[in-house]
Amino acid sequence: MPLFRKISHTLFFLSLISPFCHGEPQLITLEPTTGEGEAHHNKHIERQQTVIDKENSDLYYSGDLICNSVSCYPKVFEPLADWQEIKPLQQVPKGLDIRINMDTGRKETKIIEKNIPDPKMVDISHEFVDDFRDLNEAMKQNEENKIIQILDKLDEYAHDYKHGSKIIKYEQDVLSELMLSKVYGDKVKEISARVLSGCLRNNPPAIQIYNPRYVDELVNSLIFEKNPIVLKRYLGVLQTVADKASNSSNLFTNLLKVYKGDIDNQIKLRVLEILSDLELSDARGKGLVKRSVNGKDDKNEPTLQQWFNEFSTNIQNSQLDEYHLKRFFHTLVNIKKEGGSNVKVSKDFLNWLSKQTEERKEALNDDLAKRDLEQYEFNKKLIESRHLLFGNPLADRIKNFNDEF
Structure with missing residues (x-):
């Protein structure tokens, strides 16, 4: 074999194995070859590229994954202590052991043993x-x-x-x-x-x-x-x-015992906060409405009316912040919608709601308040519910007629 062909083949082989050496990859630049060696080298590269392109033709990136029509795998290779195959286009971290599996011809890598934590x-x-x-x-x-x-x-x-x-x-x-x-x-x-x-x-x-x-x-x-x-x-x-x-029954039973105990008002409010959160998240049917409806024949289970009374009383607490006021109000809305006319609304709550309505009407006309869309929508809901849900719907229609007139 001519000397220049041997050199060409040797350099090409080194270019293939150099990325698998430990440490930083050493780039090898091959000088152009001529004659028979160049033709042979180009044919080899062309065959290799055809295989790679065919193998990767249906691959695409999806976030941190590389996918094809069948499955996905991580873009960044996740090494283990055992040899694993490096899949097409995967990025391999530095400092790993790399080899070519002689049976499959595939690249494989693993954590170097001395680096295993x-x-x-x-x-x-x-x-x-x-x-x-x-x-x-x-x-x-x-x-x-x-x-x-x-x-x-x-x-x-x-x-x-x-x-x-x-x-x-x-x-x-x-x-x-x-x-x-x-x-x-x-x-x-x-x-x-x-x-x-x-x-x-x-x-x-x-x-x-x-x-x-x-x-x-x-x-x-x-x-x-x-x-x-x-x-x-x-x-x-x-x-x-x-x-x-x-055990949701045990949860409600114990919370109810705590609530009924001879304790300070802060603890009662904490219990109502938990019950309100469960109602509004409706976690696996643990909400107040579902429990009261499903357990309506259980004498030990508080009725919707009793829960409505508790929340409608505590929402009037002047020390209650806006966040908890919203949570309690949404809970009252849920209970009232479920109970309908069977859930009676106290005069004290209606008076409180009337005052809230007047205050929040003023806020609706404030240009700065309109920038807080969540607060703006809540104010509108509270105002509308005064008659439509908690009061007389006819009164709301009459009022709107008078406003338009």
Whole structure:
């Protein structure tokens, strides 16, 4: 074989294997060949390109995936400790072992053994590892003051979206154990519940991974907790995860017992907030309306009228903020729509609604208020419902006629 052809073949072979060497790929630039060697080289490239184009012709990108008419796979290759085939167009991270499978002719890769992380360390890699290691040690030594000190520190980070998710993902067991503990004092239970509530509130990823078993244990603990501060914290946690309770009857029964107990008004409002959230989310049929309708023959189950009375009374609380006023009002609308004329509206509630209507009419004419579309729509709904839903629909028609006249 002529010397220039041997050199050409050697360089071409090196160009094929060079990307599979460890470290940064070394680019090899081939000088143009001439004569017979050039023709042979071009035919080889043409055949190889034809195979690649045919294989990838129906592939397309879809977000972080590469798809064809049959299936999809990740755009970025996800390495494991075992050899895996690299699929067409996949991006391969640096620092991996790469080979060509001699049986299939396909490229394969895996994590280099020395870089495989210790399995014991994989699930504890977060910013608070040291804090929770100290916390577990303090629990073993029964050092309650140190436990409180560490929990206070964690509470500062719990409301952060990312930190809250990590704490729930890796450390929900120890925090739930402390919250529901029968060994430690009320201060430990109160702060651990505060940390959990901070992590879970307005944090859907954290809520999703919170274990329903702890929700059921929390529901069972409600009726035995005598400290009103701890009970408020328990309800704060429950408000974020109540729809994860496995037994809705037990949830409602215990919330009702708490509500009827000799407790302060803040706890009653917390219970109503949870019930309102369940009603408006209608989580798996746990809403008030469905429960009252389905359990209308159960003497222990409050009627729609009783729930309407409770919400219509508490919505008049001058200390109630706008967010909870909206939630309570939407709950009242749901109950009234379901109960119809069987749900009676008190004179006190109608008087409150009349005052609200006049105040919100003024707000509708405020150009600045119109910029808040959500608030604007709520004001309109409240005004319209005064007669159409909670009052006399005929009065609304007469009023509109007079306004037009």
